[in-house]
Amino acid sequence: MGRPPCCDKANVKKGPWTPEEDAKLLAYTSTHGTGNWTNVPQRAGLKRCGKSCRLRYTNYLRPNLKHENFTQEEEDLIVTLHAMLGSRWSLIANQLPGRTDNDVKNYWNTKLSKKLRQRGIDPITHRPIADLMNSIGALAIRPPPQPAPSPHASASSYLPATSLPLVHDVKYHASGILQPPPPHQHQQAVIARVGRDAPASPDHGQQELKWSDFLADDAAVVAAAASEAQQQVSGHYYHDVAAAAKVAASSSGGGGDDGAAAFIDAILDCDKETGVDQLIAELLADPAYYAGSSSSSLEMGWGC
DNA sequence: AAGGCGGTCAACCGCCGGGAT
DNA sequence: CATCCCGGCGGTTGACCGCCT
Structure with a gap:
């Protein structure tokens, strides 16, 4: 059984975000920060799921995001x-x-x-x-596994061929x-x-690797x-x-x-x-x- | 001009881990 | 210890757009 939905789906808007919604979310996060996403929609005046707000913010609205092509x-x-x-x-x-x-x-x-x-x-x-493809072919015709290698056998016998x-x-x-x-x-x-x-982890909520x-x-x-x-x-x-x-x-x-x-x-x-x-x-x-x-x-x- | 098609990307879905109770 | 809840994650979907026929 999965988790119950985080919000009432019937009363939640889905689909693309409008500029007005973006503005509301940005205004809220700029003054209150990003903690407790569950409460964000209500407090920001948005008819969105908290999860949706978090996603929109982290993937699009967050400061310092690059929107240009990958180098x-x-x-x-x-x-x-x-x-x-x-x-x-x-x-x-x-x-x-x-x-x-x-x-x-x-x-x-x-x-x-x-x-x-x-x-x-x-x-x-x-x-x-x-x-x-060569590996697959080699496996297909490989003889049955040999008895356990001797203690002096090279470790490279466990490794892929040099090819x-x-x-x-x-x-x-x-x-x-x-x-x-x-x-x-x-x-x-x-x-x-x-x-x-x-x-450089600009915010204090640094996400440790x-x-x-x-x-x-x-x-x-x-x-x-x-x-x-x-x-x-x-x-x-x-x-x-x-x-x-x-x-x-x-x-x-x-x-x-x-x-x-x-x-x-x-x-x-x-x-x-x-x-x-x-x-x-x-x-x-x-x-x-x-x-x-x-x-x-x-x-x-x-x-x- | 219009319909089909494929590529792109924002957004959603469901699961998981971890903290709180 | 069990349960609940939240944030995070990866996979998937679907709307949109441009190109081609």
Whole structure:
């Protein structure tokens, strides 16, 4: 059973907001602030649901919102963050000052996902569609699971083949939109910006980034994925995040934004708990990993 | 000129987490 | 501890607009 409606639907206006309604809402919020949305319609003289008022304010009327088109830099950041965070639009929007989660979500659904598809990238996994098709084909003909690996077996046996790059996926889609600079510099620059570009949080009701909120879920997914070596796609996704966080941590020099730092710390903690940190360390030490990544960009035809 | 069609985006819906009681 | 209520979130819808035939 879901929550009961927050207001009497029969007496509530729906649909597009009129300039008069906007003016009333703005006048109210400018003098009384934005607390307790349930009471706002009544006090502001609006026949709207409180929820509708909140949405109108946060998505359209709120000060400092940008209403112009997304810049190339913003596009790049959205794609990169989507690869790391998935459809956690509010988290992504937090990294784009003046943009709302609704803005980012709409822009992704209407423009960016298509753009990626046109470039041969699957917008859900952020991997080359050709690689995905290869993976599906490989899974279909893969022999039954082998007995448990020996204690000396390389951790990379749990990881995707080198033809399925890990953290480099971030570079993939980013460079699909931007003119790609040299791989490692670009990769670090984009990821490091997640911390640097955190909003200045002009109001006192600063919304603290809760990066760790989603980590538990992802870690659970990863743990399951790690236990099933065949489930390479989801495992791969987590490695993207963890490895990207390591890159960000190493490039940030340890200081910087609290939210991003907490995010990175939480990921590193998860790494230790799940043993993924060991896997990544071994992976990064494997020359084949780099060889695989460099060829992938060329395969995409974007030529660095 | 008009109807069809697809793209865009504001707004709504229902679920969830967390604080208050 | 259970329940209620609120704010927040992601997914979805539908109105509007421009382009094409």
